[in-house]
Amino acid sequence: MFLGKPMTPDTPAFKIKNANLPLFVLHALTADMAQFKLQLDAHLAQAPDFFAAAPVALGLAAIAEADAIPDFTDLSAFMRQRGLAIAGVIGGSARQRQAAADCGLGLFPDARGARRHTASAPEPVPVAESPPAQEAVAAPAAAAPSRRPTLVVDKPVRTGQTVHAEGGDLVVLAIVNAGAELIADGDIHVYAPLRGRALAGARGDTSARIFAQCMEAELVSIAGYFQVFEDGIPASMRSKPVQVLLDGERVTLHPLAPMR
Amino acid sequence: MAKVIVVTSGKGGVGKTTTSASFASGLALRGNKTVVIDFDVGLRNLDLIMGCERRVVFDIINVINGDAALSRALIKDKHCDNLYVLPASQTRDKDALSLEGVGRIIDELKETFDYIVCDSPAGIEHGAFSAMYFADEALVVTNPEVSSVRDSDRILGILAAKSKRAVDGQDPVKEHLLVTRYNPGRVAAGEMLSVEDIQEILRIPLLGVIPESESVLQASNSGTPAIHLDKSDVAEAYKDVVARFMGDGVPMRFITAEKMGLFKRLFGGR
Numbered sequence: 001m002f003l004g005k006p007m008t009p010d011t012p013a014f015k016i017k018n019a020n021l022p023l024f025v026l027h028a029l030t031a032d033m034a035q036f037k038l039q040l041d042a043h044l045a046q047a048p049d050f051f052a053a054a055p056v057a058l059g060l061a062a063i064a065e066a067d068a069i070p071d072f073t074d075l076s077a078f079m080r081q082r083g084l085a086i087a088g089v090i091g092g093s094a095r096q097r098q099a100a101a102d103c104g105l106g107l108f109p110d111a112r113g114a115r116r117h118t119a120s121a122p123e124p125v126p127v128a129e130s131p132p133a134q135e136a137v138a139a140p141a142a143a144a145p146s147r148r149p150t151l152v153v154d155k156p157v158r159t160g161q162t163v164h165a166e167g168g169d170l171v172v173l174a175i176v177n178a179g180a181e182l183i184a185d186g187d188i189h190v191y192a193p194l195r196g197r198a199l200a201g202a203r204g205d206t207s208a209r210i211f212a213q214c215m216e217a218e219l220v221s222i223a224g225y226f227q228v229f230e231d232g233i234p235a236s237m238r239s240k241p242v243q244v245l246l247d248g249e250r251v252t253l254h255p256l257a258p259m260r
Numbered sequence: 261m262a263k264v265i266v267v268t269s270g271k272g273g274v275g276k277t278t279t280s281a282s283f284a285s286g287l288a289l290r291g292n293k294t295v296v297i298d299f300d301v302g303l304r305n306l307d308l309i310m311g312c313e314r315r316v317v318f319d320i321i322n323v324i325n326g327d328a329a330l331s332r333a334l335i336k337d338k339h340c341d342n343l344y345v346l347p348a349s350q351t352r353d354k355d356a357l358s359l360e361g362v363g364r365i366i367d368e369l370k371e372t373f374d375y376i377v378c379d380s381p382a383g384i385e386h387g388a389f390s391a392m393y394f395a396d397e398a399l400v401v402t403n404p405e406v407s408s409v410r411d412s413d414r415i416l417g418i419l420a421a422k423s424k425r426a427v428d429g430q431d432p433v434k435e436h437l438l439v440t441r442y443n444p445g446r447v448a449a450g451e452m453l454s455v456e457d458i459q460e461i462l463r464i465p466l467l468g469v470i471p472e473s474e475s476v477l478q479a480s481n482s483g484t485p486a487i488h489l490d491k492s493d494v495a496e497a498y499k500d501v502v503a504r505f506m507g508d509g510v511p512m513r514f515i516t517a518e519k520m521g522l523f524k525r526l527f528g529g530r
Contacts, residue, residue, distance in 0.1 A: 156463055158417030159410050160384075175463055177413050195461075
């Protein structure tokens, strides 16, 4: 029953705002839902508050090629019992996404494609090796790009300045001085000395990387994990081409040399 | 077309006012109608360096507030015919510098003068901002030490992002690096950053190097801009700076250590 003051028809009853909310993605690594539920139960028994009633997105990229249709209605009910609400699905084949939509689940656009997620899957399920091109053919809906164009900066980024590439990659062609800050939701490339801070994957993309032609950074961060260099960059990589990536929960630096 | 030049640094005590006084005097000595404005409201110093402190009646805040006409606040320099000083107020604070008021003054000065030199206060707050906002060119004064270089880097960032030229989308403010208090001997000993080190960080063209010298202090205390000190290396260096600014190809001097002769080594190199 509505007890408030009656609204006039021209008072806005709602407003739409863009929000970037934190969201867990639960990646299904097998299409065998019995096994999936068994392992999830075991995991939740260890850490019952892990998800704490937060909505999760179900990642289907790893089972897209198998193209098996999970019983989404059953899965939603199973998860709801355990305090988890599936808000929608990410990735997956066209058929899988259609089935999810039919069961009332939302469809998240799959910005980064399946390649990045499957690449870090602990168990190499067969589909993990599938090249992204095949994936795109199998799931045209999943290939719809929602990422922003790369932000290219060609002037020095000086101390006190911040450059933020929202929703995409950042490429800097001029010097980044100490005290300057680069932030990108995707990767960061610096084709000049990088002496300030660089924070890639700022919205939690753990597969984001930083590439620097001349590594002299004060701080690097991937998806919130950061590394400072109190004693300077290791001599083997100081002022050299370096890439920075996340290895588990550790930010690691690697000399940037041709792979072969 | 009149040019507005800001002398700025971020850090205090690096030689902005000394440079403003000598640079403006140098422009005037070469026949340019020049005015130098002190933006350090509350901590006015330029009048002392120029030796006109006893002739200050009205100041820039009086002009902004309409208490005095601009022509009444301008003080004619005692060393050069073509040079005028617009002093800062000593009793007010920097918030009294409205951008709109400063803009009006600069527009009025542009009708009479070839060069308008703005002596910025230290810091990055309102006073420094109003000094740089209308600039066409900037002399970034830097000492050969890391904190000064970093502060100059910050100022360059603000010039590139917040000056009127940047805000209006015009050509960017033309930046010049001026390294002051440079001691080639201490650079060679690794105690000071070299000009190359500074340029490697700031990456703007070098306009000149002013050597460290005790005569600067004497000049300041006697109210004579350093450029008037006959036969001193500081005066020569500032004259070079002005010449380069006006487009003369003058080679860089005072950047390598002077070899000390036996006599100087025995009796002290002063």
